[in-house]
Amino acid sequence: MMNSHAHPARGIEHVGMSVPDLADAERFFIDAFDASVLYRLIPRDNPKARQDGADMSAVNGLDPKADVVGLSMMRLGQGPNIELFEIEGMRSRTPAEVMDMGLTHFSLLVEDINAVGRAMEKAGGTMLEGPREFFAQEAGEGNCMWFGRTPWGTLIELVQLPVAPDYDEVATQQRWLPQSR
Numbered sequence: 001m002m003n004s005h006a007h008p009a010r011g012i013e014h015v016g017m018s019v020p021d022l023a024d025a026e027r028f029f030i031d032a033f034d035a036s037v038l039y040r041l042i043p044r045d046n047p048k049a050r051q052d053g054a055d056m057s058a059v060n061g062l063d064p065k066a067d068v069v070g071l072s073m074m075r076l077g078q079g080p081n082i083e084l085f086e087i088e089g090m091r092s093r094t095p096a097e098v099m100d101m102g103l104t105h106f107s108l109l110v111e112d113i114n115a116v117g118r119a120m121e122k123a124g125g126t127m128l129e130g131p132r133e134f135f136a137q138e139a140g141e142g143n144c145m146w147f148g149r150t151p152w153g154t155l156i157e158l159v160q161l162p163v164a165p166d167y168d169e170v171a172t173q174q175r176w177l178p179q180s181r
Contacts, residue, residue, distance in 0.1 A: 011176065014073065015082035015106055018090070020152050022070035022086040024124075028151055031123035033108065035076040044070035044086060052085040053089065057133050078178030079108070092147065095153040105147070105155035109178050117146050120158075124151040131158075137166045 019025035022044045028036035042049045051068040063067065070086030094103045110116040117127045132148035133139065140163025145156050163174060 007174055012080040014083045015103075016083045016085060018085045018156060019088060019154075020086070020090075022072060022084055024151065025084050025086075026072060027081065028123050028125065029074055032125060033076055035074045035082070036074045037168050038075050038081070040070075040072040042068055042071035050088075050139070050173055052078065058136075062087070063089065063091060066091075075110070095149075097126045100156065106147070106159050107157035107159045110158050110160055113144055113146055113158050113179070119150060120148045120156070123131065125156075131160070134161075136170070140165070 017025075026035075026037055030037075042051060047069075051062075051071070053062045053066040053068075054064040056062040056068065057064045066087050068085055068087035069088050070084070072084050074082045074084065076082055096102060098104050108116070113131050117131070121127055125148045127146060127148040132146065133143040134143040134145060138161070140161070142160060142162040143165075144160050145157055147155055149155060161177065167174065
């Protein structure tokens with residue numbers, strides 16, 4: 001039961017992702033998923049626009065020794081936007097794995113998982129084993145998932161759900177799914 005004093009979140013507005021090269025990452029999302037660049041808060045080719053880590057540290061936890069040298073907001077279908085950061089002085093060039101703490105992947109609802117997987121590969125991504133049928137509450141004719149990696153290694157899960165999942169008796173809401181285009 002929701003607290004009557006709470007102000008519920010309306011949904012995920014964007015997901016932030018640090019990438020090794022902003023232009024390459026934008027190109028991957030455009031080529032693989034038909035995404036579009038909405039705007040570049042910090043154009044990579046404008047050294048005067050970069051954000052100094054010391055200025056941003058208290059705002060978002062950026063290491064004071066790092067600098068944001070590129071930042072763009074992209075639109076991807078009917079889900080949340082994707083904010084891409086290119087950071088000079090990035091601590092790790094190794095993307096999170098499923099067994100790591102914190103956000104490890106995001107999923108995209110697709111209508112033709114094989115076509116989108118091929119587009120991901122053509123754009124420079126690598127698909128893992130799959131597609132795999134869903135199980136338990138998510139099982140259904142044609143329901144499947146397929147994980148792939150961006151060229152820099154971040155996991156993206158492709159999800160195809162033509163059949164609605166079964167919900168537990170205690171469920172008070174249904175899973176949010178983006179509308180068809």
